Amino acid sequence: MQKVIELLKEIRRLMQLRGDSPFKVSAYEKAVKILEGRKDLEDRAKQKTLTELPGIGLGIASVIEEYLLDNSSGVRDELLSSIPSGMLEFTQIPGLGPKKARTLIEQLGIQSLAELEYACHENRLVSLKGFGVKAQAHILEGILFQKSHLGFQCWSDVNHQAQKLLEYLSKACGGLKVSLTGAFRRRLEIFDCLEFLIEKDSQLCVQALAEQVVDRFFKDQGSQSGSFILVKLHWVHSSHFGYELAKTTATEAHWKALGSPAYFEAETEEAFYQKLSLPWISPELRETGEEVELARAGKLDQLLSWDGIRGVFHNHTTRSDGTASLEEMVREADRLGYEYIGISDHSQSAFYAQGLREADLKEQETEVQRVQAKYPKIRVFWGIESDILADGSLDYSPQVLEKFDFVIASVHSRLQMNREQMTDRILKAIQNPYTRFLGHPTGRLLLGRKAADFDMEAVITEAARCEVAVETNANPARLDLDWRWGPQMRATRAWTSVNPDAHSTQGLKDTCYGVAVARKALLPATQVLNTKTASEVEQWFKRVSLR
DSSP states (O other): OHHHHHHHHHHHHHHHHHTOOHHHHHHHHHHHHHHTTOSOHHHHHHHTOGGGSTTOOHHHHHHHHHHHHHSOOHHHHHHHHHSOTTHHHHTTSTTOOHHHHHHHHHHHOOOSHHHHHHHHHTTOSTTSTTOOHHHHHHHHHHHHHHHHTTTOEEHHHHHHHHHHHHHHHHHHTTTSOEEEEHHHHTTOSEESEEEEEEEOOSSSHHHHHHHHHHHHHHHHHHHHHOOOOEEEEEEEOGGGHHHHHHHHHSOHHHHHHTTOOOOOOOSSHHHHHHHTTOOOOOGGGOSSSHHHHHHHTTOGGGBOOTTOOOEEOOBOOTTTTOSSOHHHHHHHHHHTTOSEEEEEEEBTTOGGGTOBOHHHHHHHHHHHHHHHHHOTTSEEEEEEEEEBOTTSOBSSOHHHHTTSSEEEEEOOSOTTOOHHHHHHHHHHHHHSTTOOEEOSTTOOBTTTBOOOOSOHHHHHHHHHHHTOEEEEEOOTTTOBSOGGGHHHHHHHTOOEEEEOOBSSTGGGGGHHHHHHHHHHTTOBGGGBGGGSOHHHHHHHHHOOOOO
16 A cells, blocks of 8 residues: 555655664665555554564554554654754755754754745855855755745646545535546646536535535545645536536647637537537647647647557666566566566666676676566566766776667766756767667656756757657656657657656556656657567667767
8 A cells, every 4th residue: 555655655764864773764665665566454454464574573563553543653753753843844955965954953043944045045054064155056946946836746646636536526516527627637747736627506505515525535635644735626517518628628828729719518528629620639638739730630649649658668676776576577567568678777876776787787687588588478678777977978888788788878966067068968878879768868856856957959859860769757756858848859750768767566557657748748659669569679779870
């Protein structure tokens, strides 16, 4: 159960912030890996059998039992009360770890982000040991980034709540039409309001009931997770439901491209678009207005379809920082119906993720061959996610890189490089003859870290020339490449590949988030590498690019 995993992760983080023993922290870290994806935790909690699972001791078992059976956590509450005020907020800012956050609290008496922002403007961090001018500027930038996204939520974080609330509202409204709408329905990666369209009844009783349901739902949810989001209810008569659903879902650009149609009767969206002599346009496409031109030209079916992905690359195993073995990842990909899977653990420079040293590679190559023989129906491609070093080189020699089926080149460090340096760094990595993918190209983390500053147009253009796929990273915390670069991708006919960046078997299912991004970018299936068959992909990997 995901809520248990989130609790254990929270306790682990709070222990780290308090400075608890690394052994205690490690126990929770191991528990997360052991319990990820399990569906029997509630039953085991009731039966007191959690300790039968290897690695789950009495302490962690009691934490889980208390949480699942009593909806509380004394351990979490005690940790929260023991951590200095401001510590949790401060450590959300890039570059501010527990040690530096504690220094600010103890030496400057700062206890809130507002106080920290003021201190930065007053240059109070400049002379503080371990900080300085650059660190202060970086912290201030992080604070301003957080402030600009206050009230926003990631689509993936709210999806479960949204569907649950939709179910509750539908029951409360007794057969009247209810639909999600707005930015959430368009699958916008971050948004600040959850919207619903509800059919009006002849009295106001349903409207009042629906509002009560929303209030009660979020009070209940908040008591468990502390998660809240603004909710807006729209009301419309049945005869105009389709019109209002289309309008409340649309961006201003989409509505304008439709001709800003005057109010007319349409009970369904299909009827609405039919009235405009257009096929139904899927909600996630309704962003820039270009999708309307494609619809008029009859080209919507050329876009990547929801079920168009044949296999996935960029997947990690226990050899680096994954939680599943290579065989477990391959077996799950096979179960999901994929024709192939690419394994790409971290390279040697990624010491923070137990990256593979050259001596480890032969052992993994042998494992790939063994697993491939055991699962002949699914093609296993052996790759590596190689760090792009500061000078643009990759962190293995050409003699090592040539052994892999594919190489994903990714930036994981020094993301604050200036624009010119970062652009040159990435261009050089793209031009490396062994690079086949540019991984999570901007390095952004939604609501957590802004994209690195570089010339994306130049990068996409060079990737197209070198036949390097600019990854659409489907990890819901990244969704990188940003769909707003769709016009440049289409103009240059650059390749992309929708990859889950999976670190567990569950992570393989994140691919759907990346498909949504590629569809929002209006990318044709012909530009998406993993719509190809395994043999076609194999040939693509072998092609000699113009470097």
